[in-house]
Amino acid sequence: MAAILYQKVEVSGLEQQVVLLKQKYLQYFEEIAQVYPLKWNIEKDDTNYLKPNTTMASSKLENDELKIWFFLHHIEAELNYKHSITNYTFFEKVSLIYLEFILLHELKHLQQFCDGLTTEKYKAASNKYEDNPYEKEANEFALELIKADSEDNYELLQYMINGGKFNIYNQNEWNEKIN
Ligand SMILES: [Zn+2]
Numbered sequence: 788m789a790a791i792l793y794q795k796v797e798v799s800g801l802e803q804q805v806v807l808l809k810q811k812y813l814q815y816f817e818e819i820a821q822v823y824p825l826k827w828n829i830e831k832d833d834t835n836y837l838k839p840n841t842t843m844a845s846s847k848l849e850n851d852e853l854k855i856w857f858f859l860h861h862i863e864a865e866l867n868y869k870h871s872i873t874n875y876t877f878f879e880k881v882s883l884i885y886l887e888f889i890l891l892h893e894l895k896h897l898q899q900f901c902d903g904l905t906t907e908k909y910k911a912a913s914n915k916y917e918d919n920p921y922e923k924e925a926n927e928f929a930l931e932l933i934k935a936d937s938e939d940n941y942e943l944l945q946y947m948i949n950g951g952k953f954n955i956y957n958q959n960e961w962n963e964k965i966n
Contacts, residue, residue, distance in 0.1 A: 794874070890929075
């Protein structure tokens with residue numbers, strides 16, 4: 788009997804996708820940059836451990852610079868841990884859509900910082916991450932933009948962020964759907 792060959796996403800591949808997404812949203816990013824001097828950072832985390840449901844990215848206003856960090860090892864672990872995919876092309880699509888969601892979520896945070904959000908205000912809004920209105924706003928913003936771009940990608944993302952997993956039984960159906 789042949790063993791099933793599951794595919795894995797890798798940090799190097801995710802890094803390339805982040806570069807593509809950065810180009811896609813460059814104009815939007817430049818608009819924010821007019822309000823604040825801006826530096827784009829892709830932080831790489833060297834601790835290569837499997838830890839799902841941890842921080843995927845973060846953004847900060849620091850020393851007059853707006854920064855986004857992508858924790859690519861966390862994202863890699865999250866995707867590989869949750870999904871059992873044999874179709875590599877499909878896994879690439881999944882990771883790209885997921886990264887786009889993370890990027891747009893963080894871009895909304897940057898906009899919130901431009902509009903006067905501070906760490907103190909953020910913490911005062913809610914003790915729990917899930918209930919924080921700034922997080923809800925960032926998620927809604929990201930989902931809206933993805934939906935405007937593609938209803939199918941939006942559906943796939945909704946499935947993912949609600950805990951849905953991809954496997955050998957559903958991967959082809961989703962793959963055809965999102966094209
Ligand atoms: Zn957030």
